[in-house]
Amino acid sequence: MQQSLDLTYLKTLMSEDENLVNRFLTIFKTQCPQQLEELRTHLLNEDWASLSTVAHSMKTQFTYLSVESLAAQAIEIETLADEGNTDIISDKIASFEKGCRSLLASVP
Amino acid sequence: MTVAHLLHIDDEVHYSELTKEYLEMRGYQVTLKHDADAALDILRTTPVDLCIVDIKMPRKDGFTLAAEIRELYEDMPIIFLTGQSTKEDKIKGLKLGADDYLTKPFSMEELYLRINAILKRVKVQEKIKSPGTFKLGKLTFQSGLRELVSGDKHIKLTSIESKLLKLLCERENAVLTRDEALKNIWGDDEQFRGYSLNVYVSKIRKLLRDEDAIEILNLHGEGYKLIVKVDSPSPQIK
Numbered sequence: 001m002q003q004s005l006d007l008t009y010l011k012t013l014m015s016e017d018e019n020l021v022n023r024f025l026t027i028f029k030t031q032c033p034q035q036l037e038e039l040r041t042h043l044l045n046e047d048w049a050s051l052s053t054v055a056h057s058m059k060t061q062f063t064y065l066s067v068e069s070l071a072a073q074a075i076e077i078e079t080l081a082d083e084g085n086t087d088i089i090s091d092k093i094a095s096f097e098k099g100c101r102s103l104l105a106s107v108p
Numbered sequence: 109m110t111v112a113h114l115l116h117i118d119d120e121v122h123y124s125e126l127t128k129e130y131l132e133m134r135g136y137q138v139t140l141k142h143d144a145d146a147a148l149d150i151l152r153t154t155p156v157d158l159c160i161v162d163i164k165m166p167r168k169d170g171f172t173l174a175a176e177i178r179e180l181y182e183d184m185p186i187i188f189l190t191g192q193s194t195k196e197d198k199i200k201g202l203k204l205g206a207d208d209y210l211t212k213p214f215s216m217e218e219l220y221l222r223i224n225a226i227l228k229r230v231k232v233q234e235k236i237k238s239p240g241t242f243k244l245g246k247l248t249f250q251s252g253l254r255e256l257v258s259g260d261k262h263i264k265l266t267s268i269e270s271k272l273l274k275l276l277c278e279r280e281n282a283v284l285t286r287d288e289a290l291k292n293i294w295g296d297d298e299q300f301r302g303y304s305l306n307v308y309v310s311k312i313r314k315l316l317r318d319e320d321a322i323e324i325l326n327l328h329g330e331g332y333k334l335i336v337k338v339d340s341p342s343p344q345i346k
Contacts, residue, residue, distance in 0.1 A: 009213075012215065013213055013214070013215045013216065014126075014130075014216055015130070015215070015216050015217045017130070017216075020126050020129070020130060020216070023126055023129075024123070024126060027122040027123060027126075030122075031122060049166075050166075053164070053166055056164055056191055057120055057191075059191060060120075060123075060191040060212045060213065061123070063191075063212065063213045064212075064213040
């Protein structure tokens with residue numbers, strides 16, 4: 001599913017400061033691909049604590065961006081990692097990554 | 109004017125810079141650290157007015173850090189930031205004595221206002237704890253000791269100077285009437301003492317002349333008003 005971005009909420013949170021909004025988006029565009037890479041590495045190493053930490057950080061970014069579907073997926077990945085319920089986590093990460101890539105393509 | 113110093117602890121390196129930048133724009137001094145131990149090092153060496161603590165951090169979480177901060181400074185104001193918002197977390201945070209609790213995503217403005225509110229409350233509590241001590245910009249006035257303190261410098265005041273300055277401080281940004289001043293200082297409101305009062309007000313103005321944030325206004329026919337200029341509500345807390 002194609003992800004789209006509505007910055008209204010982010011602008012409100014950033015007190016309508018264009019500089020802060022743009023800085024946020026720049027950080028997101030740089031950091032999100034790195035974090036996806038980290039998720040894959042932690043998955044490969046079965047380092048669930050680190051995987052949970054990365055998913056937790058990504059969840060927060062998506063809530064700032066009002067992309068609730070990706071925030072929910074990040075929460076699910078974090079919870080699966082925290083609970084040691086790792087059988088399906090690989091599929092969840094793959095689906096999550098697809099959504100993130102789609103969103104990244106729409107970030108101005 | 110003394111700027112309040114905030115210590116922000118968040119393992120998220122990049123986004124937390126935005127929070128720091130925003131709070132600095134609003135007039136605070138902000139030190140940002142990305143792990144608990146680095147934050148404790150700052151607290152041991154530098155005066156801090158308030159801590160903003162992220163809960164979920166690797167190595168040492170925010171709850172553990174808050175407990176260690178409390179061991180160092182029992183009354184340090186703490187605001188927790190969290191991506192989680194479970195009732196249990198909030199209760200745990202409040203039990204640790206958190207002054208406030210913000211769930212991410214939070215509005216920068218809201219964080220700023222909450223910090224202001226907490227620092228104002230702290231300022232009131234400090235006044236209650238030491239009723240004879242007043243902050244006047246960079247100066248501290250200790251009425252019991254009749255002293256104005258600026259760094260290492262202690263300036264002794266006369267009994268009348270001290271009584272007058274205390275009255276002005278107690279009515280900060282409000283009118284101190286001439287009658288009120290005369291009665292409190294000399295025990296009567298004999299108008300012939302009015303000249304003496306003017307002289308003492310001039311003396312106090314001289315003592316405070318290097319403080320841009322402080323001004324004593326003459327209100328014709330009424331009395332005097334000690335003005336403490338505030339750019340933002342927080343920066344004079346210390």
